[in-house]
Amino acid sequence: MKTAIPDPTVDDPRVRPELILGGNDFTTVTDKVAGLVERPRPPRAWYVAFAVSLALTGVLVAMIGYLVFTGVGVWGLNNPVGWGFDITNFVFWVGIGHAGTLISAILFLFRQKWRTSINRFAEAMTIFAVVCAGLFPAIHVGRIWLAWWLFPLPNQQQVWPNFRSPLLWDVFAVSSYMFVSLMFWYMGMIPDLATLRDRAKTKVRQIVYGIFSLGWRGSNRQWHRYERAYLLLAALATPLVVSVHSVVSFDFAASQLPGWHTTVFPPYFVAGAIFSGFAMVMMLIIPARQYFGLKDIVTMRHLDNMSKIILATGSMVGFAYAIEFFMAWYSGNPYEMFTFLNRALGPYSWAYWIMVSCNVLTPQLFWFKKLRGSIPVLFVASILINVGMWFERFVIIVTSLSRDFLPGSWLSYTPTYVEILTFAGSFGLFFTLFLLFVRYLPMVAMAEVKSVMPQAHLEEGVHKGLGDYWGDMPQQHGEQGGHHRGGKS
């Protein structure tokens, strides 16, 4: 605590830099995070952002209403191009969600303690992104009132869905993902909701936070099981998140279409999902840490680490693009070869090159430490990556569908204003939910952040020194006690 290292992004392997800066202790962390929710009024910027988001959500509702009352003809889809903006948006939003689970579950299993500052935020992003994602398959089915046929529910025709279809796998994957993410997010929030309950100054807050904190008392017998449940949920969410985008990729890979029918799709989609999701976390957290005074908690080190992950996953995505071309050539299949040449040089080549420049070139900036430390560069890069990842899905879907085997069945696709506004409206929904979240719920996992502060450990030196980073106690608290390595962290 005494000497905060000025640049927390410098990794001196002999000293573990502190994760939380600014000489904070448990009291100040609680005051800072809970204070954001407790202040009577959010900043003016919040109202402006909320009004814009709500208006866009209104546009979304209006466009969906128009679609439902008129039919899918209001979209620009045609016979070969049966998927356009709808499925592009679906894959885009599901992908965004994946970074949240990566931060909350996979980094937890890898014991990356820095994740505690951003995991709540990222998990919230996951939930809201999956809400937006789930919307598109539901509205693209045509007769929306029959969307429940997607689920194996008894119906008047006494027909069950076809479980060999990747589209049905997708229904199960995405809905399981939604439920598991929601449980993980909520469970992580229970102790923090209890903090808000205990600090509540008004009856309403006390009752509402009291109900949602379920009577949590921070008892160690409770924590004991809670931590085990958290570890198990993380261990379950990890294969789940990998499976979700793999299954999404099966929607394409299990078909016969050139450009879709490839085995590289599952890992390629998962890497792309994490890539885009991290960019979205970055895009959201940069203004949030600025406006909400969270710079000590979400430090430059966090942004630095995230940009390294973006660089790694972005390069994987770039590698996958190259491999696709190589495999098309190596397969000797003229249709495959044509599809890829058509992507790079055909009528949608503009979209292809937006994709390549945003997804492959932009993250290469992050090789340079100076650029990783520049907020404007990080912010602009994260927006470009999101644009690029949306175009990636657009390119995959539209180029393959619009020109498949027979030139006689080719047709190009142009979205209508309804599709474009629906897409814009989904951002409105996403940001509306997000703004409500930062207003009413603790956006930093207070309990988790406290547990990685040096004061949380038996000896202050353990955390900073050469000792075990994981802060497990040296064997000095009781004869029987010490032998079992604090275990489950």
Added chain:
Amino acid sequence: MTAAQKHSGAPDHGAAPMAGTGIFGLLAEFQTVPQLMAAAEKVRDAGYTHWDSHTPFPVHGLSDAMGLKPTRLPYVVLAGGLTGGTVGLAMQWWMNAIDYPLIISGKPLFSIPANIPVMFELTVLCAAIGAFLGMLVMNGLPALYHPLLTNDRFRRATADRFFISIEADDPKFDAERTAGFLRSLGSSAVEEVRG
């Protein structure tokens, strides 16, 4: 400590325990993790059984210091996962091969590989539900009332203070002696909680 003073003057939310006829137990406050840890070991060694520590975050090593046994929660999760996997596979077999046989591309009515994804998702889903609900039920949550939650000092147990509570129904509990014992452990405040 300045923060402590600031906070202790703060809200009063009907602190008077009205319902209580008896005593729930004693609540001892500690300022730091090492103090709590040392105290928890002593309480454990003194042979108390109906007691608990309360911390704003999970303190590593505290379960050992309290002498807690590993939780049986993983078995609940395993049971959830097995249920999900079995039900998932059986559902697909019954729906696509028995109740409404679907011939797709001339493939067998039932074959494991095509049914793996849905089975997997349901395994994870049910195991996760097991972990979440199992944790809540084993922890006695949701609980809309608990005597400790009526104590004003205890409000900081979710912020920045550490507590040990010893319940009155502990066989070794004695209001006078236990209070003295807790004070001797370095507690900054020992209070009676009415239940």
